[in-house]
Amino acid sequence: MIDNPQLRQGGAGALARARPPGRALQIAVHSHKRKTTRIASIALLTAALCPAIDLRALPEFSRPNPLGGVVEIDRPGSKFADAIQLTAARGAYASFHLVAKLDRPSNYEVSLHFPLPTDIYREWFHFNTPDKKYYPDALIPIRSPYRSKLPEPDNRISQQTAQAFWIDIWIPAATAPSVYRGEARLTSGSEHKSISIEINVTPAVVPEKDAVTLDNNSYGTSWLLDQYPKTLKGLQTIAAGDQKLFKLIHQYHKIFYDHRGTFHQLGYGHAGKVGPEFAPELTGTGAQKHIADWSRFDRHYGPLLDGSAFQGSKRGPRPIPYVYLPINPEWPATFLWWGEPGYEAEFVNVVSEMERHFREKNWTSTRFEMFFNHKKRYKGFPWDGDEVRFSRDNSYLIDYRRMLDKAVPANSPVQFVMRADSSWTMEQQFEILKGVINFWVVGEGSFSWYPGAAQQLKARGDTVWTYGGTPLVQNISTAITLNPLRSWITGVDGFVRWQTVAPGADPWYQLEGGGEVLVYSGERFGRPEPQASIRLKLQRNCLQDLALLEEAAAQKGQRAQIQQEVVKRYNGTSLAAWRNTRPALLTKPVLEWNNADFDDALKPFEARFSNLESGAWQRVRDYALSLEAK
Amino acid sequence: MKRVSVLFLAACPLFAVDANRMERDLDEIARVAAIMVDGDVCQRIVTARALQTIFRVDPRDQWADSDNYDVNDEAFIRTKKTLMRLSRMVDYPVDVNLWMPLAANPPRIHIVIRNRYEMSQFWPWGKLHQEMIPEMQSVLSSGQRIAVKQKPGFISVLAPVRNSLNDIVGLVEVVTRIAPDARENVK
Numbered sequence: 001m002i003d004n005p006q007l008r009q010g011g012a013g014a015l016a017r018a019r020p021p022g023r024a025l026q027i028a029v030h031s032h033k034r035k036t037t038r039i040a041s042i043a044l045l046t047a048a049l050c051p052a053i054d055l056r057a058l059p060e061f062s063r064p065n066p067l068g069g070v071v072e073i074d075r076p077g078s079k080f081a082d083a084i085q086l087t088a089a090r091g092a093y094a095s096f097h098l099v100a101k102l103d104r105p106s107n108y109e110v111s112l113h114f115p116l117p118t119d120i121y122r123e124w125f126h127f128n129t130p131d132k133k134y135y136p137d138a139l140i141p142i143r144s145p146y147r148s149k150l151p152e153p154d155n156r157i158s159q160q161t162a163q164a165f166w167i168d169i170w171i172p173a174a175t176a177p178s179v180y181r182g183e184a185r186l187t188s189g190s191e192h193k194s195i196s197i198e199i200n201v202t203p204a205v206v207p208e209k210d211a212v213t214l215d216n217n218s219y220g221t222s223w224l225l226d227q228y229p230k231t232l233k234g235l236q237t238i239a240a241g242d243q244k245l246f247k248l249i250h251q252y253h254k255i256f257y258d259h260r261g262t263f264h265q266l267g268y269g270h271a272g273k274v275g276p277e278f279a280p281e282l283t284g285t286g287a288q289k290h291i292a293d294w295s296r297f298d299r300h301y302g303p304l305l306d307g308s309a310f311q312g313s314k315r316g317p318r319p320i321p322y323v324y325l326p327i328n329p330e331w332p333a334t335f336l337w338w339g340e341p342g343y344e345a346e347f348v349n350v351v352s353e354m355e356r357h358f359r360e361k362n363w364t365s366t367r368f369e370m371f372f373n374h375k376k377r378y379k380g381f382p383w384d385g386d387e388v389r390f391s392r393d394n395s396y397l398i399d400y401r402r403m404l405d406k407a408v409p410a411n412s413p414v415q416f417v418m419r420a421d422s423s424w425t426m427e428q429q430f431e432i433l434k435g436v437i438n439f440w441v442v443g444e445g446s447f448s449w450y451p452g453a454a455q456q457l458k459a460r461g462d463t464v465w466t467y468g469g470t471p472l473v474q475n476i477s478t479a480i481t482l483n484p485l486r487s488w489i490t491g492v493d494g495f496v497r498w499q500t501v502a503p504g505a506d507p508w509y510q511l512e513g514g515g516e517v518l519v520y521s522g523e524r525f526g527r528p529e530p531q532a533s534i535r536l537k538l539q540r541n542c543l544q545d546l547a548l549l550e551e552a553a554a555q556k557g558q559r560a561q562i563q564q565e566v567v568k569r570y571n572g573t574s575l576a577a578w579r580n581t582r583p584a585l586l587t588k589p590v591l592e593w594n595n596a597d598f599d600d601a602l603k604p605f606e607a608r609f610s611n612l613e614s615g616a617w618q619r620v621r622d623y624a625l626s627l628e629a630k
Numbered sequence: 631m632k633r634v635s636v637l638f639l640a641a642c643p644l645f646a647v648d649a650n651r652m653e654r655d656l657d658e659i660a661r662v663a664a665i666m667v668d669g670d671v672c673q674r675i676v677t678a679r680a681l682q683t684i685f686r687v688d689p690r691d692q693w694a695d696s697d698n699y700d701v702n703d704e705a706f707i708r709t710k711k712t713l714m715r716l717s718r719m720v721d722y723p724v725d726v727n728l729w730m731p732l733a734a735n736p737p738r739i740h741i742v743i744r745n746r747y748e749m750s751q752f753w754p755w756g757k758l759h760q761e762m763i764p765e766m767q768s769v770l771s772s773g774q775r776i777a778v779k780q781k782p783g784f785i786s787v788l789a790p791v792r793n794s795l796n797d798i799v800g801l802v803e804v805v806t807r808i809a810p811d812a813r814e815n816v817k
Contacts, residue, residue, distance in 0.1 A: 219816070219817040220813060220816035220817045221813050221816070222813045222814060222816065222817065225813065266817075267816065268816060269748045269815045269816045269817060270744075270748075270815075270817075271744040271745055271746060271748045271815075272746045272748075273746055273747060273748040273815060273816055274816070275812065275813050275816040276812045276813075278816075330746050334714070334746075335710065335711075335714065335746075336711055336714045336715065338707060338711075339707070375696075376699060376700065376701055377696040377697075377699040377758060378744070378756065379741050379742060379743055379744045380743075380744050380745075380748075382701045382702075382703040382706035382707055382710075383703065389697060390700055392703075591698070594688065594690075594691045594693075594694055594697065595690075595691040595692075595693055595694070595697070596688065596690035596691045599690075
């Protein structure tokens with residue numbers, strides 16, 4: 001992790017400034033001064049024909065632009081550095097941007113030499129249509145040395161003079177605490193530039209358990225067919241094609257797991273259509289309905305539920321902690337029998353078989369979620385499962401809980417949970433559905449109107465997550481840390497970004513803000529698997545620090561003091577500012593509210609977090625590391 | 631080569647026969663639906679409150695219409711079960727959707743009940759209501775069933791739904807796809 005105060009700093013946008021032409025020449029002459037006069041002459045001549053080059057670094061929250069500067073929103077407080085000195089805990093990544101600058105179009109080579117495992121990524125500069133500016137986000141893995149030219153041909157930015165690289169240095173938990181040194185080099189023609197990299201590895205180890213579960217949500221699999229047309233070509237017609245689909249799905253789980261997150265994929269539509277990979281095949285009807293074939297389901301979920309899909313991960317193989325079940329009003333029981341004995345018979349038969357199958361497979365580490373996502377506006381069913389607004393719809397949830405309890409033995413080691421995503425009526429639902437719902441996923445903003453609710457729900461054994469969106473690329477880089485931090489301060493168990501795999505029609509040249517994407521398809525780069533974004537990496541590094549802070553808060557018994565210091569360093573606030581109060585809106589009946597009312601009521605609270613700076617998280621990190629040092 | 635060509639030529643009429651058979655099947659379902667679907671019950675599905683808010687446009691709230699969409703459970707369920715039974719008249723995936731006109735000028739229509747295969751030739755996914763479709767207007771006016779094959783691979787037969795006054799109050803769309811997409815609309 002970049003230890004900002006220790007960076008040898010250059011001015012913000014230093015790379016963007018035109019360099020004196022003589023300096024490049026000096027560097028070239030200097031690098032050859034011990035050689036013969038003849039060679040020096042050749043070097044002088046060559047240098048005159050070569051572009052001026054520079055290689056510098058930026059802290060991870062200062063995103064570079066393709067012209068050698070820093071993107072405008074991250075610029076205040078950002079400094080380029082001529083050397084990198086980081087302090088980092090073990091069992092974690094340390095990251096920074098490396099920026100290669102050429103004053104003229106030319107070929108170049110970048111290499112990195114470091115004694116710890118290092119991943120290097122080329123940063124893709126997206127043209128962002130909402131503000132017509134370039135932002136780096138998608139990360140394309142490369143190997144050192146990396147040879148290319150500027151402007152990068154495929155990025156198609158004619159004025160590009162700088163290429164940025166995201167550097168991820170992995171510090172295994174068993175690494176000896178010490179100072180590790182290496183360097184990065186840039187070569188173009190006869191010119192060379194190198195900068196030193198120094199990492200002070202502390203004795204602290206980032207806990208494996210996260211302070212907050214950061215979940216990434218998605219819907220179905222048709223988006224995979226859209227984003228991987230070559231890889232999944234023939235899926236519809238070749239029987240064995242689903243193995244490629246499963247491999248890809250597992251890679252999505254793995255990339256989020258590697259970034260300290262979880263991944264959800266909802267397997268049914270609003271009228272109850274279940275994708276073939278999300279449910280076992282059924283046969284029969286009424287009392288005879290049962291599961292006919294598990295094979296496809298097991299090929300999809302087996303490696304996720306036993307953890308083998310994560311072989312090779314630096315975090316080690318581990319079963320996924322949560323998964324949606326395909327249960328909906330049309331599966332496993334047909335809605336045709338709703339309200340009749342046949343509905344319950346079909347439901348209980350099949351869900352009982354599921355429990356038995358999961359138990360026999362020893363899939364007991366994962367929480368299997370019975371969750372109803374449908375909304376009546378999509379005309380499939382007469383009640384809202386998701387975000388209940390009309391109170392009478394809760395009666396359906398109570399019916400399903402009764403059937404679930406009938407299907408699953410009370411002493412089952414398999415963890416079936418009943419999940420509800422709630423916004424409009426959450427306060428009412430917390431009461432009506434006590435003992436029915438034990439996994440709440442609630443709108444982050446409106447949940448703030450009920451201070452203490454997280455603690456009350458958790459005290460009765462419920463799991464509580466909040467949900468929200470994903471910061472846009474044009475937001476300040478630090479924005480990606482706000483939801484995880486707010487979740488930790490509020491005391492909820494997790495936070496869901498409701499959509500993180502939808503890049504839009506043309507993310508490479510016409511990004512639409514990126515508010516629904518944190519990983520990109522690598523198919524266009526010959527890598528048919530998901531590729532991380534800068535925002536995902538920043539979020540991962542934030543979660544590492546939160547895990548350290550949570551460990552300190554739990555061990556030292558000084559949670560309030562630690563959190564007080566964190567929010568002070570983060571945005572100059574006190575803990576009191578992170579607690580909201582009930583707005584006047586709550587005195588009106590829910591059916592008289594609308595979304596504009598929601599926004600208005602939340603504005604004063606959200607305004608408290610509008611002053612983020614690109615250096616905000618580094619200050620929190622410094623504190624986390626200092627706590628561990630103590 | 632010759633053998634392959636013969637096989638190919640043989641396959642084409644077979645494909646056509648299948649599509650033709652499907653169209654006949656759908657027409658038969660539509661004919662029965664016109665008798666079995668109760669228009670009075672259908673008229674009670676959407677709540678009066680939802681009908682008041684369905685055209686609501688609020689520049690500050692893009693969900694002002696759909697957040698207030700609501701149905702009467704009993705009427706919805708009764709009608710949906712009838713539609714589901716109708717779709718079981720054949721042994722391949724068929725949906726029977728209910729559509730009803732809305733009082734608006736120019737006329738608009740909305741899908742009121744969808745079913746398990748999530749197929750429709752006319753519904754742009756997520757739309758609460760939409761412009762009147764000429765073929766649907768024709769059914770509502772004439773009471774005649776019609777087959778529509780506008781969207782490639784889809785076959786729909788539209789049939790009127792009448793109430794006890796013999797007014798045509800809606801229509802059913804009996805729909806299938808020649809090559810079903812198992813993953814479409816799983817979202």
